[in-house]
Amino acid sequence: SQTIHQWPATLVQPVGSPLSLECTVEGTSNPNLYWYRQAAGRGLQLLFYSVGIGQISSEVPQNLSASRPQDRQFILSSKKLLLSDSGFYLCAWTQGPLYEQYFGPGTRLTVT
């Protein structure tokens, strides 16, 4: 069966510091991968998605970037964090012919 991992689970970082969040999927190949952010009291905002290695689509221009160096690995990065980057970051995967997405446990990021 497929599983999705995210780490770290929680992170507290100062403003201006770099960020790297990692997501990996097991038990499948060539998945579509997604990064979402969930700010307090708000819904899910799609940040990036990827349909293959090295293929990244950005949904919202911002301080973040994403990379997919391996088939089942998706990384969210920032060179300099802002206070507004705080939130709950969720990674998800799907694979044709599925339409639903399956989510990881999330990373709680607090920028201080």
Added chain:
Amino acid sequence: AQSVTQLGSHVSVSEGALVLLRCNYSSSVPPYLFWYVQYPNQGLQLLLKYTTGATLVKGINGFEAEFKKSETSFHLTKPSAHMSDAAEYFCAVSDLEEGGGNKLTFGTGTQLKVEL
């Protein structure tokens, strides 16, 4: 572009009472619709989905939803609420992209509170 509206950001019910969470969607193509549940500090878990076929779909934990094309709705129901149902619920519609992006558009969520 697709959109999803969830009426009521907070819903409170008594234990044993009917749960009704409302979702209306806008889509230019036949939609694929989903309900997810999120417990505090956890990821989203798929409750149920509608793609094609029977318009009444059953999901996990006793939840079900009915796709009504004429009303552009996909409301979530459960006959009898349990304390463990307290969580946030998200409705979503699929937005199939050329190139296989398969994005989901989410509603803003409904926080369900279950009281004794």
